[in-house]
Amino acid sequence: xxxxxxxxxxxxxxxxxxxxxxxxxxxxxxxxxxxxxxxxxxxxxxxxxxxxxxxxxxxxxxxxxxxxxxxxxxxxxxxxxxxxxxxxxxxxxxxxxxxx
Numbered sequence: 001x002x003x004x005x006x007x008x009x010x011x012x013x014x015x016x017x018x019x020x021x022x023x024x025x026x027x028x029x030x031x032x033x034x035x036x037x038x039x040x041x042x043x044x045x046x047x048x049x050x051x052x053x054x055x056x057x058x059x060x061x062x063x064x065x066x067x068x069x070x071x072x073x074x075x076x077x078x079x080x081x082x083x084x085x086x087x088x089x090x091x092x093x094x095x096x097x098x099x100x
Contacts, residue, residue, distance in 0.1 A: 047093045048073045048082050054096045 056069040071084040081090040
């Protein structure tokens with residue numbers, strides 16, 4: 001191959017790689033929009049809201065009635081965890097019974 005052909009093929013390879021990387025970036029941005037971002041409090045897709053009642057799973061509080069395992073959400077944190085009224089600590093969605 002002569003020098004001119006090698007340069008042309010190198011340019012084509014670089015352009016193809018750039019387009020592939022750009023395409024991957026566009027696809028990943030589209031997926032993030034569909035799945036939601038880390039700022040869950042600004043999206044409509046949150047699992048709990050302040051003032052909402054949540055019930056701990058029975059496995060986490062054995063021997064207690066459902067009413068004793070139910071608490072009000074005080075605050076929704078940016079990490080997706082919640083602070084509850086009258087209890088301490090942060091709690092994740094997996095600790096509670098699923099909504100019906």
